[in-house]
Amino acid sequence: MKPTDYNFRLKDSIIGLQFLFVAFGALVLVPILTGLDSNVALFTAGLGTLIFQITTRKNVPPIFLASSFAFIAPIIYGVQKWGIPATLSGLAAAGLVYVALSFAIRIKGSGFLHKLLPPIVVGPVIMTIGLILAPVAVHMASGQTGDGKIQLVPFDTAIIISMVSLIATILATLLGKGIIRLLPILIGVVVGYITALLFGIVDFTPLAKAPVFAVPHFVFPELNWEAILYILPIAIAPAVEHVGDILAISNVTKEDYLKNPGLENTLLGDGLATSAASFLGGPPNTTYSEVTGAVTVTKAYNPAIMTWAAIFAMALAFLGKLGGFLQTIPVPVMGGILLLLFGIIASVGMATLTNSKTDLSCPRNMIILSLILVFAIGGMSFKFGGVNFSGIGLGAIVGIILNLILPQPRKDESISEEFLDI
Helix, strand or coil, X not given: CCCCCCCCCHHHHHHHHHHHHHHHHHHXXXXXXXXXXXXXXXXXXXXXXXXXXXXXXXXXXXXXXXXXXXXXXXXXXXXXXCCHHHHHHHHHXXXXXXXXXXXXXXXXXXXXXXXXXXXXXXXXXXXXXXHCCHHHHHXXXXXXXXXXXXXXXXXXXXXXXXXXXXXXXXXXXXXXXXXXXXXXXXXXXXXXXXXXXXHCCCCCHHHHHCCCECCCCCCCCCCCHHHHHHHHHHHHHHHHHHHHXXXXXXXXXXXXXXXXXXXXXXXXXXXXXXXXXXXXXXXXXXXXXXXXXXXXXXXXXXXXXXXXXXXXXXXXXXXXXXXXXXXXXXXHHHHHHHHHHHHHHHHHHHHHHHHCCCCCCCHHHHHHHHHHHHHHHHCCEEEECCEEEEHHHHHHHHHHHHHXXXXXXXXXXXXXXXXXXX
């Protein structure tokens, strides 16, 4: 049996809960920012992950799906202009873009993907997935909201708590044995939480106010073609980002998920999950990079662990007190851990380049690598047909285009010493 074979065991439930801890902050941040319901987001994250697993049942990647950051701006705009139900119709249609792409790959085949996405494109795209999120981790570790606009915890206190969480996670990873080695992130959360209690910054108000049982406030979409036409093209960029996420988990587990279960099935699963979430009032789903980082740290490759995470997410949507307790975890606790996880994703991208022995002294490769990183991380954006492309999606598109149009280097060609001395 391979390490990634599906094996549903009760003892893996704690590891699944750990992965939900990792995803929780970002998962609920999207609905908080956009006006959607956090409990619904929890439910649809679990539902979406289960849909993804059913769709990719041939060889299920250890992936957790939850709220997509790529849609924050269009959701905010859509809610203000058309309202939540109309915006949800656009988000549901966005999921169908993934489905359409999956069928295109199914008909044409996925062999061309390796030509479109060689290591010189894949490596830096994976790096940007981690690096573009680095400011969020730093802000949270500093006691601020993810966007850095509001100081939630005094800086000096936050730094101590976040560093304690980070150090505890590192020590558990390097020195832990047995189950301790499998739960470094959960241990980091517990140690950080205890430290936060000692500093007296844990606010138990959400726990006190939360009911024991609460049905999520599901909202159903209302057909609005204007909202659909506005949001539909935006799905192209996160669809490209999906490829980078699948490649990232492939590099972590040493399984080529582009071949088995195939990109046509992973895209189909992501698309169906996104549409299902939107039909219930949740934000679009995407594969979570922070959970991929947690998989890298724990070496817990059994995809059934994500089934447990999905079950806990759906249960959490109904158990108000449990959700209230999770909301008492101070921002610096998770920020300290995310400092490590986002960096690990970037490291996976670097490993992609080094393991493939990509020649970075070649001018062509250096141009592709440089522009992917700068366009994605630097905040470059372009508008095509009124649709804004930026971030990871733009970086990936730029890398793909450059790889196709730039001439292949001569065998004796390498970057000049004068260029390196600049």
